[in-house]
Amino acid sequence: MAGAIAANPLGNTPQMGFNTWNSFKANYDHDIIHDVASLMVSLGLKEAGYNYLLLDEGWSDMERTEEGSLQANRTSFPDGIKPLVNRVHGMGLKLGLYGDSGILTCGFRPGSWGYEERDAITLAEWGVDYWKYDNCGGFQAMTHTPQERFMTMQNALLRTGRDILYSVCEWGFQFPWHWGGNIGHSYRMSGDITASFTNETGCPCKTAYCLNTGYAGCSVTSILRKMREISVYQERSHWLDMDMLEVGVGNMTIYMQQTHFAFWAALKSPLIIGADPRELGGVSLEILKNRDIISLNQDPLGLPVHFIGSAGVEGFIQVWAGELEAGNVVMVFNEKSYPQDVSVSLKDLNLGIDHPVRARELWSGESWGKISSVETTLEAYQTLVFRLA
Numbered sequence: 001m002a003g004a005i006a007a008n009p010l011g012n013t014p015q016m017g018f019n020t021w022n023s024f025k026a027n028y029d030h031d032i033i034h035d036v037a038s039l040m041v042s043l044g045l046k047e048a049g050y051n052y053l054l055l056d057e058g059w060s061d062m063e064r065t066e067e068g069s070l071q072a073n074r075t076s077f078p079d080g081i082k083p084l085v086n087r088v089h090g091m092g093l094k095l096g097l098y099g100d101s102g103i104l105t106c107g108f109r110p111g112s113w114g115y116e117e118r119d120a121i122t123l124a125e126w127g128v129d130y131w132k133y134d135n136c137g138g139f140q141a142m143t144h145t146p147q148e149r150f151m152t153m154q155n156a157l158l159r160t161g162r163d164i165l166y167s168v169c170e171w172g173f174q175f176p177w178h179w180g181g182n183i184g185h186s187y188r189m190s191g192d193i194t195a196s197f198t199n200e201t202g203c204p205c206k207t208a209y210c211l212n213t214g215y216a217g218c219s220v221t222s223i224l225r226k227m228r229e230i231s232v233y234q235e236r237s238h239w240l241d242m243d244m245l246e247v248g249v250g251n252m253t254i255y256m257q258q259t260h261f262a263f264w265a266a267l268k269s270p271l272i273i274g275a276d277p278r279e280l281g282g283v284s285l286e287i288l289k290n291r292d293i294i295s296l297n298q299d300p301l302g303l304p305v306h307f308i309g310s311a312g313v314e315g316f317i318q319v320w321a322g323e324l325e326a327g328n329v330v331m332v333f334n335e336k337s338y339p340q341d342v343s344v345s346l347k348d349l350n351l352g353i354d355h356p357v358r359a360r361e362l363w364s365g366e367s368w369g370k371i372s373s374v375e376t377t378l379e380a381y382q383t384l385v386f387r388l389a
């Protein structure tokens, strides 16, 4: 594994970027993408580390070319993908596209089943940097195991010789964290996220080990719940992907947005913005650009936080903790819709802490001096994030 990383640093830390799906669905075009690219730079997102601009479902035509190659939608991207890639590269960003391991994508555009080699070569020729690969697409493809379908494309991408980050999107179907490390640079572990803590619109699976993963409508808290069981499988260059961020989407409170972002960061999920950059501003933008929280995600050690059930109160207060290259991180989350007092002793966190340690809370930026416990009141859905020296 270490050799593979040295040879290919792609995915060494979780990828960061913007994806069209949460805000635009399949309704976007060349002009919108140009605006988004400019905004990623002018809003300071690129500088904060968000360097991938990802075109999800919607960029491609309903038909392949006569020769059988993928092609851009001729109305919304009349110049094709290559000039767009060149422009995006010229801005210091990278470009990604979406496809599917079946005959069709979820939006009934051409999938890559049987065309893997050809499509990988097309992506490389266009200069594409990132390939999100989905799991919809037709009965015939579903008769083959996901391992086979996703590995065929992985091998095809590798054979192109181009560094293309491979983002597997099969919603945790058949528990990919048990397939071994060799699955994409990242892979989804749940159905699609929705911008809510409590109101799920689908998502029948409430735990990671459930056969009906559902397709969409998973709340932030449901996805977090599943990570309790599988954070131990988080691995450098094969990151468990908790889905795109809903910070700046819908009506989540500031505390909800902070909590969502902090857990995605500390659990080492890819950080992919889903909000429309044309409407992104104020507190949501500040949350997404918080360097202290981003540094948890990009920490060189690459280890996630883990759920410490014994330190919290089931159904009320969650405590998560983990190691950083320098020090530790502790998160205390009030999962209720009303304020709660909390008391968490640092010696109970499996971090080997047996004396007071210097602590800084990352959302407020305030030093708490040397502490041996966290005693405070949390607002509804608030998470305090402590970096311990």
Ligand code: GAL
Pocket: 021, 056, 057, 098, 105, 106, 107, 134, 135, 136, 169, 171, 191, 192
């Ligand atoms: C889903 C996928 C979403 C989005 C959508 C596009 O399967 O999980 O993230 O890509 O397809 O149709």
